[in-house]
Amino acid sequence: MKTEYAVAAAAGVVARQRLVVIGNGMAGMRTVEELLKIAPELYEITVFGAEPHGNYNRILLSPVLAGEKSMDDIIINTREWYAANGITLHAGDAVVEIDRARRIVRSEKGVEARYDRLLIATGSNPFVIPVPGSNLPGVIAFRDIQDVESMLNAARDHRHAVIIGGGLLGLEAANGLQRQGMSVTVVHASDSLMDRQLDASASALLKRSLEAKGLRFAMAAQTTEIVGDDRVRAVRFADGTQIDADLVVMTAGVRPNIALAKAAGLYCERAIVVDDTLQTFDPRVYAVGECVQHRSATFGLVAPIWDQARVAGAHLAGAGHRRYVQRATATKLKVTGVDLYSAGDFVGGDDSEDLVLRDPRRGVYKRVVLQAGRVIGAVLYGDVKDGAWYFDLIQSRTDVSHLRGRLLFGKTLCEAGA
Numbered sequence: 001m002k003t004e005y006a007v008a009a010a011a012g013v014v015a016r017q018r019l020v021v022i023g024n025g026m027a028g029m030r031t032v033e034e035l036l037k038i039a040p041e042l043y044e045i046t047v048f049g050a051e052p053h054g055n056y057n058r059i060l061l062s063p064v065l066a067g068e069k070s071m072d073d074i075i076i077n078t079r080e081w082y083a084a085n086g087i088t089l090h091a092g093d094a095v096v097e098i099d100r101a102r103r104i105v106r107s108e109k110g111v112e113a114r115y116d117r118l119l120i121a122t123g124s125n126p127f128v129i130p131v132p133g134s135n136l137p138g139v140i141a142f143r144d145i146q147d148v149e150s151m152l153n154a155a156r157d158h159r160h161a162v163i164i165g166g167g168l169l170g171l172e173a174a175n176g177l178q179r180q181g182m183s184v185t186v187v188h189a190s191d192s193l194m195d196r197q198l199d200a201s202a203s204a205l206l207k208r209s210l211e212a213k214g215l216r217f218a219m220a221a222q223t224t225e226i227v228g229d230d231r232v233r234a235v236r237f238a239d240g241t242q243i244d245a246d247l248v249v250m251t252a253g254v255r256p257n258i259a260l261a262k263a264a265g266l267y268c269e270r271a272i273v274v275d276d277t278l279q280t281f282d283p284r285v286y287a288v289g290e291c292v293q294h295r296s297a298t299f300g301l302v303a304p305i306w307d308q309a310r311v312a313g314a315h316l317a318g319a320g321h322r323r324y325v326q327r328a329t330a331t332k333l334k335v336t337g338v339d340l341y342s343a344g345d346f347v348g349g350d351d352s353e354d355l356v357l358r359d360p361r362r363g364v365y366k367r368v369v370l371q372a373g374r375v376i377g378a379v380l381y382g383d384v385k386d387g388a389w390y391f392d393l394i395q396s397r398t399d400v401s402h403l404r405g406r407l408l409f410g411k412t413l414c415e416a417g418a
Contacts, residue, residue: 016041016042016043016044017042017043017044017116017117018043018044018046018113018114018115018116018117019035019043019044019045019046019115019116019117019118019119019316020045020046020047020048020105020113020114020115020117020118020119021045021046021047021048021118021119021121022048022095022098022105022118022119022120022121022122022260023048023049023050023119023120023121023122023123023289023291024047024048024049024050024051024053024054024055024089024091025049025055025058025121025123025289026055026057026058026059026076026289026302026305027121027123027288027289027290027305027308027309028047028119028121028288028289029047029055029076029077030305030306030309030313031119031121031286031288031308031309031312031313031316032045032047032087032119032313033309033313034309034310034312034313034314034317035313035314035316035317036085037313038313038314038317038319039317039318039319040085042316042317042318043116043117043316044086044088045085045086045087045088046087046088046090046113046115047082047087047088047089047090048090048093048094048095048105048107048111048113049089049090049091049092049093049094050092050093050094051091051092051144051145051146052091052092053075053091053145054075054076054077054078054079054081054082054089054091055075055076055077056071056074056075056076056145057074057075057076058143058144059302060073060074061074061142061144061145061147061148062169062172062173062175062176062334063176063334064145064148064176065148065151065152065172065173065176065177065179065180066172066175066176066179066180066336067176067179067180068336071145079091090107090109090111093107093108093109093111094107094108095107095108095260096108096260097260097263097264098118098260098261098263098264099264100264100265100266100282100284100285102114103115103116103118103284105118115284116284117284117285117286117316118284118285118286119285119286119287119288119312119316120260120261120266120272120280120285120286120287120288120291121287121288121289121291122257122258122260122261122289122291123256123257123289123290123291124254124255124256124257124290124291124300125143125254125255125257126141126142126143126250126251126253126254127250127252127253127254127255128141128250128252129164129223129250129252131223131224131225131226132224132225132226133225133226133227133228133232134226134250136226136228136231136232137228137230137231137232138154138158138228138231138232138245138246138247138248139226139232139248139250140247140248140249140250141249141250141251142169142170142173142249142250142251143254151173151176151177151180151247151249152180154182154246154247155177155180155181155182155247158182158246158247159182159183159246160182160183160185160243160244160245160246160247161174161177161182161183161184161185161245161246161247161248161249162184162185162186162187162235162243162245162247162248162249163177163184163185163186163187163248163249163251164187164223164235164248164249164250164251164252165186165187165188165250165251165252165253166186166187166188166190166193166194166217166219167193167194167195167196167197167251167252167253168194168197168331168333169251170186170188170249170251170252171186171193171194171206171210171333171335172333172334172335173249173251174186174210174215175210175213175215175334175335175336177247177249178213178214178215179336182247183216184214184215184216185215185216185217185218185243185245186215186216186217186218187217187218187221187223187235187237188217188218188219188220188221189220189221189222189252190219190220191219191220192204193206193207193210193217194206194331194333194342197331197342197346197379198340198342198346198379198381199346199347199367199379201356201358201365201367202340202342202365202367202379202380202381205363205365205381205382206333206338206340206381207219209337209338209363210335210338213337218237218243221237221238222237222238223235223236223237223238224236224237224238226245226248227242231246232245232246232247232248233245233246235248254290254300256270256271256272256290256291256292256293256298257290257291258271258272258291261280261287261291266280266281266282266285267280267281268293269293270293270298271290271291271292271293271298272287272291272292272293273292273293273294274286274287274292274293274294275294276294276311276323276324276325277311277312277315277320277322277323277324278292278294278308278311278312278315278324279315286312286315286316288305288308288309288312289305289308290305292308294308294324294326295326297326301329301331303327303329303330304326304327304329307324307325307327308324310322311323311324327395328343328344328345328376328377328391328394328395329343329344330342330343330344330387330391331343332384332387339380339381339382339383339384340380340381340384341378341379341380341381341384341387342378342379342380343377343378343387343390343391343394344369344375344376344377344378344391344394345369345376345377346367346369346377346378346379347369347377348369348371348376348377349371351371351372352369352370352371352376353369353370353371354367354368354369354370355367355368355369355370355404355407355408356408357408357409359382362382362383363381363382364381364382364383365379365380365381365382366378366379366380366381366383366408367379367380368390368407368408370400370404370407373399373400373401374393374397374398374399374400375390375393375394375398375400375407376394377394378390378391378394385410386410386411389410389411
């Protein structure tokens with residue numbers, strides 16, 4: 001199937017259209033990369049990014065904080081890459097207005113760029129819990145390179161860190177700050193760490209392992225105030241107790257960054273609503289990443305965002321045969337010495353069954369959730385070598401009824417007995 005671009009190119013009548021990308025992060029730039037694979041000459045591309053850098057891998061901020069990687073290690077697209085691909089980059093200059101009637105965007109620094117197609121990839125904003133003291137110096141989020149630099153600076157001069165939020169990002173921040181020499185307490189509102197990715201048993205094993213590394217936890221704790229004058233000095237809870245804090249890191253979730261889209265009159269609910277082609281209600285405007293809502297779902301992991309980028313890139317290139325389909329996602333924790341893997345629907349329902357293996361001596365826990373003879377979810381702790389295999393079974397919806405008795409013992413044993 002020839003794209004519109006290919007047909008026009010063959011006729012020798014290609015006029016370059018103008019594509020403006022709002023957001024210089026992973027989702028937007030991956031979409032541009034996918035577009036360039038198919039139709040590298042179709043657009044004049046202009047990119048606006050709020051941060052004064054090229055595109056970098058936000059997922060690897062945790063290893064940078066832990067001292068395992070440098071800033072240079074996580075750069076995906078250098079400024080030379082933009083130049084080589086003829087892309088105009090306005091780094092450190094966020095877009096503040098979309099004029100859909102005139103098809104123009106305007107930036108903080110007064111730059112105006114006209115578009116034929118617009119791609120919005122504004123990501124998300126960290127949720128800062130609205131308690132007294134949340135705006136004190138020493139209270140930060142964990143979303144970008146500047147946040148990592150702030151944490152590294154704090155670790156040089158201060159001792160006590162409190163992480164508010166015991167999810168994936170919070171635990172990675174806690175590990176990194178501890179590796180930088182700080183005394184770290186993780187405050188979590190529920191009884192179980194990583195409660196969106198783990199069941200209670202795996203969560204308990206994780207907590208025990210992290211405590212053995214020296215991390216402290218305040219579970220089922222409701223933060224009511226961040227105490228301090230010219231800088232944070234403590235965190236106070238609903239029961240009246242408090243703990244010392246020179247640094248507070250908010251990792252209690254994110255909210256899709258949709259203010260710009262809403263102001264432009266694009267249809268938004270929790271996020272910017274898109275169809276299966278990642279197109280908004282305005283056919284000239286596409287959106288990808290953490291700022292979008294597709295069939296009532298929003299997204300925070302990289303795998304679905306890569307899928308969105310492939311679809312949006314193809315449609316922007318005129319090869320409009322792809323559709324975005326939501327799939328199961330997998331989670332790993334980037335903490336040295338902790339092996340943890342979670343995928344799919346680990347909660348299950350009335351018509352599902354759990355296969356569970358516990359080996360306390362080895363610190364191993366496995367739970368595989370079956371429904372109608374197919375794997376729909378898996379939680380692995382301590383032994384994760386078969387995580388990708390279980391994930392493949394989830395995605396392929398393979399009937400594993402004949403493997404039920406061996407399923408917990410992994411791929412090798414199952415294939416040997418097949």
